[in-house]
Amino acid sequence: MEKRVTFKGWFLPLLLVLPQAIVSAVFFFYPAGQAVWQSMFIPDPFGLKSQFVGLGNFEYLLGNSYYRASFVTTAIFSTLVTVVSMGVALYLALLADRLIKGSGTYRTLLIWPYAVAPAIAGVLWLFMFNTRVGVVAWYLGVLGYDWNHVLNGTEAMGLVVVASSWGRISYNFLFFLAGLQAIPKSVIEAAAIDGAHFWTRFRTIVWPLLSPTTFFLLVVNIVYAFFETFGVIHTITAGGPQQATTILVYKVFSDGFVGQDLGSSAAQSVILLIVVSALTIVQFKFVERRVHY
């Protein structure tokens, strides 16, 4: 798309794009280039010299069992967060969509956790499940279940998944409700007259018509689970126990800043870069064209 009417001159437009260009160059492209460059070196322990190793860092990473484990952890974590937050949101949206009056009120009551930062969500859930003072952990103890996410990797994973999904339900609910309300009621009523029950109507009409929304949310939630949940992991488990909740982004941080292993951290950044690029391309190619199933 192009404008028919444009202004003349080239100096002014260049001046206008300059601030964005400078910020992007200095804080986005240069560091990204540095990450690619550093990923091919191993600095000596004193940080004085670097040795060129080509793809050595990548070979090392892919052969490293901790890194491979982190990939698996990330896959499990993102799948669970996506399924839980979208599942609960869809369920609530389907309920709200059945109401003629009051769906707006429920929307107001359900959307504001979007504003709660993942790191704060982490602190709230940590407080409930804290092994010493947590209310939920205490009542679980009364019921005979000994909750300890500090030692038990599965429980730690469960906790970070729930804490990450909790605030995300708002966002997904909003989009699902909008998607549902865009489906013409007449279509659903026609099916109802034909005797189709709720489940049949959902499966044959609602779900297919909702597919663009679902697919869009799928991509967006995977991106969220990969990159924006750092705060949850950092506040609740710090990647533990025994790296049970060390997702890829957390590992870049802990290897780069805590472990000071710069070559490996840079190589991990490059791998993540490829992951984001792929997700972005998928998002633009398919979501933009609105996949009407």
Added chain:
Amino acid sequence: MSGQSGMVEKRGAGLWLTHAGLIVGVLFIFFPIWLAFVASTVTQPEIARPPMPLLPGDQFFENYRKALLSGVNAPVATMLLNSLVMAMGIAVGKIVISILSAFAIVYFKFPGRKAFFWLIFLTLMLPVEVRIVPTYEVAAGFGMLNSYSGLIFPLIASATATFLFRQFFMTVPDELAEAARVDGARPMRFFRDILIPMSRTNIAALFVILFIYGWNQYLWPLLITTDPSMNTIVMGIKQMFPSGDDIADWPVIMATSILAMLPPILVVVSMQKLFIRGLVESEK
């Protein structure tokens, strides 16, 4: 209307079940925040001996006063101010540089326009999480550690905002620019007197989303601020936990959590229409 929808609308027991299901959902969403609020109104010993009470106590003013004025490492009032500066800086910065570049891209034909457009698109693929260490090094090189500029500038390039303004400018009738040109108006005059006023709603909607984005940043402030007096509130909470075996000061931490989520929640609730618009528009 109601007679027509009656076909798929549940009545009686079904209607109540629908409400019940939604209320359970609302309670699930509310419960963690309710607990945090209760914890911020009781004494430390009441929490240290579980189970803690489920109804608010009488320490509200005491805990919030303690948090705001002294905190743990730094007064929470200071951290709130830092968060406000960072969130405003990011929201305003992103909007300004994006609207300027969108104006240039849509209303001018200049050398490198296509290339510039693609470069902006590429920044979408470079979230701060994947360029952590090198970006930190750049910021450190500029002496930006523990400063507001360090908190703000590395985050303000915005592909989403640029695309949003570009899309909006494309819908502005050509006749307006034509008329401005015939009248001999300079481009910046057209920008200021016509485009900006027309973009008001878009700017406001975007501001709501970007303010929340800036306020809720965690990883970047964690790296860039080592001085507690420069911490933002969202990242500062984690720093309030003791490192050893000491028991955390939960009432003060929970008061801080409530204070940390209050501003963005108020923004969302009070500007719900703009918020939803911004969310839907910026994800297009």
